[in-house]
Amino acid sequence: MILVPITYKGGVFRHDEILDLIEDMGGYIIQKHMIAQEVVLQALIPKEDIEILKTVSRPLAGEVKPAPLVGTEIAVVSMSLEIHHLPHASCDVAEYLRTAGAKTNMIGLARGFGKRIGLLSDEERDIINEHDLAIYLFGNFETCIKEKMPTFRRGIQVPIVVCGGPTKETLMKIIDPPVAGYIGGLGRFMHRTKEPHELARLDEIVEEVSRVIDQKRTGIAKDPLSVTPARLMDIILENVPAIHEVTSPIPVVVQMDGTRVKLPYDPYAAEIREIEIEAGIRIADVCDIRPSRMRDYILLKVKPFSETGMLV
Numbered sequence: 001m002i003l004v005p006i007t008y009k010g011g012v013f014r015h016d017e018i019l020d021l022i023e024d025m026g027g028y029i030i031q032k033h034m035i036a037q038e039v040v041l042q043a044l045i046p047k048e049d050i051e052i053l054k055t056v057s058r059p060l061a062g063e064v065k066p067a068p069l070v071g072t073e074i075a076v077v078s079m080s081l082e083i084h085h086l087p088h089a090s091c092d093v094a095e096y097l098r099t100a101g102a103k104t105n106m107i108g109l110a111r112g113f114g115k116r117i118g119l120l121s122d123e124e125r126d127i128i129n130e131h132d133l134a135i136y137l138f139g140n141f142e143t144c145i146k147e148k149m150p151t152f153r154r155g156i157q158v159p160i161v162v163c164g165g166p167t168k169e170t171l172m173k174i175i176d177p178p179v180a181g182y183i184g185g186l187g188r189f190m191h192r193t194k195e196p197h198e199l200a201r202l203d204e205i206v207e208e209v210s211r212v213i214d215q216k217r218t219g220i221a222k223d224p225l226s227v228t229p230a231r232l233m234d235i236i237l238e239n240v241p242a243i244h245e246v247t248s249p250i251p252v253v254v255q256m257d258g259t260r261v262k263l264p265y266d267p268y269a270a271e272i273r274e275i276e277i278e279a280g281i282r283i284a285d286v287c288d289i290r291p292s293r294m295r296d297y298i299l300l301k302v303k304p305f306s307e308t309g310m311l312v
Helices: 015-025 047-060 088-099 122-129 142-153 168-174 196-222 229-239 241-245 265-273
Strands: 003-011 028-035 038-046 063-066 073-078 103-108 133-137 160-163 181-183 252-254 258-261 276-278 287-291 298-302
Touching: 003 015, 003 047, 015 028, 015 038, 015 047, 028 229, 038 047, 047 063, 073 088, 073 122, 088 103, 088 133, 088 196, 103 122, 133 196, 142 160, 142 168, 160 196, 168 181, 181 196, 229 241, 229 252, 229 258, 229 276, 229 298, 265 287, 265 298
Parallel strands: 073 103, 073 133, 133 160, 160 181
Antiparallel strands: 003 038, 003 063, 028 038, 252 258, 258 298, 287 298
């Protein structure tokens, strides 16, 4: 069964019917937003059942759209926390990716500014590697990007998409070896992205990131995960009562190859390890469980089938 990411938008009235339908299909609700009288659902549903969902949602004035980035966690990396790097470009990119379903985290580097002093600390590198993909937001100068890029890619194991002021063709020439994706014409600026040509650049970022994510999904499919991360999320929500006391809007973040549980590691990791997925199969049997470098959360990375010999 192939699960595809979608976003459902509709009224609050009778939206519980949509929730029940998605669960009956064998799908998963990744995130639910209640905004005044509107509900927004980000979900994974079986590909062959999309038309059924559209048919049922039509009388409820609901809308079903593809959301290629649902079930991903993306790091948006700004070169610094200073005014000339934040907030506009970084905030706009992060927010726009969320409209496509991604969970984004903004990372402002402590020593990222300046081509001669730009550095990436071990902690920053580890946090970036906990994500599915990293977007680097550079400035407008070719020489600066060319000299800083080798430092900022060292030790990074996730795909990198580079955004900068130079054109895409120029970025492809000055960054060697190549990275996973490029977006040109989006460098440093001091205003919100409101003009049509600026919004078009944000659309390009979504398209480029979606392309890279699809390539990663294809690679994962060649050696399937032992358990679907979305199913792992449901199991944790059902078996760990403390997760419902977390005030974060997304207490369990679904990634492409695991989940981030927003509970402290020491008190809860042992409990999560022993949760049974099926009779005789614990989470510890199919996942690597380790402390996250982000606020001491719990990071679960699902092992592929080749390591466990089981699909659950």
